[in-house]
Amino acid sequence: MSKKDTRKAVDAYFDDKLHISDETTQAILHKNEEEGLQSIEVASAHGKMLYLMAKMSGAKTILEIGTHGGYSTVWLARALPEDGRLATFEAKQRHARVAEENIAAAGFADRVEIFEGDATKTLRVLKKRGFETFDFIFIDANKDNYPEYLEWALELSRSGTVIVADNVVRKGRIIEEDTDKKNIPHLRKFIDLLSGDDRIEATAIQTVGDKGYDGFLMAMVK
Ligand code: DHB
Ligand code: MG
Numbered sequence: 326m327s328k329k330d331t332r333k334a335v336d337a338y339f340d341d342k343l344h345i346s347d348e349t350t351q352a353i354l355h356k357n358e359e360e361g362l363q364s365i366e367v368a369s370a371h372g373k374m375l376y377l378m379a380k381m382s383g384a385k386t387i388l389e390i391g392t393h394g395g396y397s398t399v400w401l402a403r404a405l406p407e408d409g410r411l412a413t414f415e416a417k418q419r420h421a422r423v424a425e426e427n428i429a430a431a432g433f434a435d436r437v438e439i440f441e442g443d444a445t446k447t448l449r450v451l452k453k454r455g456f457e458t459f460d461f462i463f464i465d466a467n468k469d470n471y472p473e474y475l476e477w478a479l480e481l482s483r484s485g486t487v488i489v490a491d492n493v494v495r496k497g498r499i500i501e502e503d504t505d506k507k508n509i510p511h512l513r514k515f516i517d518l519l520s521g522d523d524r525i526e527a528t529a530i531q532t533v534g535d536k537g538y539d540g541f542l543m544a545m546v547k
Contacts, residue, residue, distance in 0.1 A: 391466030494540030
């Protein structure tokens, strides 16, 4: 088996043994594909990781920047208690509509609010909508805006807020200093901002598997 095939098979092995995917999460992936959305959802193992992390942190309020078709949204919403709330931001109207259907079909329409439009413009409405700070924040939208999303995440945090960001490794390109390759300078600025900010403690995890080679940034506000 090639290395790539082995990695996919290991994902499938854990998916089966640890009962990761179920009808609801599979239906979302199916619908996203049917609607022509790019297959850039987090891997099922990582969806469950996000769910577990949110649950471990006891999150009652979750912010997600980058809804896509609502796949990670549903994983995260599953971690919420009945009176919990999740605010999710999606730039594309078509994606937001697909996500709305997926979230409703999963039974979370009452706990999840989708905000449509460029998050760098729309995040400011949160305070007006009764959201003060969040317990758990997942950043997974336009990589070029990660530096700005980090500023918002800190603005909307309290001591103990967990912040997770997807796609911080990008096949290893994150270490390329002089590249102008799409996204990388912005992702590097995001890391530099974290590096110089003593309000937050962070680490990064490289991942392989179903979705190729990438990684997560995980942090907690002091
Ligand atoms: C890609 C992957 C992601 O997880 C994402 O959030 C955006 C883009 C990609 O591989 O293109
Ligand atoms: Mg992503």
